[in-house]
Amino acid sequence: MALRFEILGRFNRARAAQLTLPHFVCQTPLFMPVGTQGTIKGLATNQLEEIGCQIILGNTYHLALRPTSELIDELGGLHKFMNWPRALLTDSGGFQMVSLLHLADITEKGVTFQSPVDGKPMLLTPEESIQIQSRIGADIIMALDDVVRTTITGPRIEEAMYRTLRWIDRCIAAHKRPHEQNLFGIVQGGLDPVLRDICVKGLVDRNLPGYAIGGLAGGEDKDSFWRVVAQCTAALPEDKPRYVMGVGYPLDIVVCSALGADMYDCVYPTRTARFGTALVPEMLS
Secondary structure (H helix, E strand, O other): OOOEEEEEEEEOOEEEEEEEOOOOEEEEOEEEEEOOOOOOOOOOHHHHHHOOOOEEEEOHHHHHHOOOHHHHHHOOOHHHHOOOOOEEEEOOOOOHHHHOHHHEEEOOOOEEEEOOOOOOEEEEOHHHHHHHHHHHOOOEEEOOOOOOOOOOOOHHHHHHHHHHHHHHHHHHHHOOOOOOOEEEEEEOOOOOHHHHHHHHHHHHHOOOOEEEEOOOOOOOOHHHHHHHHHHHHHHOOOOOOEEEOOOOOHHHHHHHHHOOOOEEEEOHHHHHHHOOOOOOOHHHO
């Protein structure tokens, strides 16, 4: 395990903590801006340091296509590639199952994507996802999970949850750098509390360095979203970081932090800024 998580203060379920990673000591709760292909659009890395950014999120799917993980590895890893001295997290590529579903075919073996670059098929297995992330070299790497929209109902939700648990074992077996990179598992199960409980228990039994709550912020109503976050944070270990994926609206960050979550990511702040809107403290608005 290549992290240390120390809770410094609490208020009811909310907590402030220090998350020590190989490249940086972070203070939580924290927000991670999304640098899909190794850069935050419109900002240099020194500017990100100046505004207090602690972790940048990179996208495994896009980095594997361009510039390729092999090239990043040859150049010394993503930290050197983007001249970033602080922490990095890479997602698994699983989110593209939802966002690019018309280009993807999901089976037990993995996910076959149609490359948006040249149209050729690209198979992303749990093993390949971990191998790509190993070459990229982020502090935190995410297990490949079977992602479905929360608005979907029926047996597909259950299938995805159990497949996520089967895939985590393949990710663990493929993870060769546990003392340099931290593998986080992702809780799936849609809005079904029984499936969420099963997934949480399965992941906790595997004693991972940290846990993410996935499959949310995809169109469900706020009450359902917050209910699932509350359920999962209550069941996840106290001494491990909890990451709610895809959350970037200020109100959601405040509520999820009050429920005991620690980490967030979303394209919302940077995408909104590119369209001319800045998020500022209320006293300055």
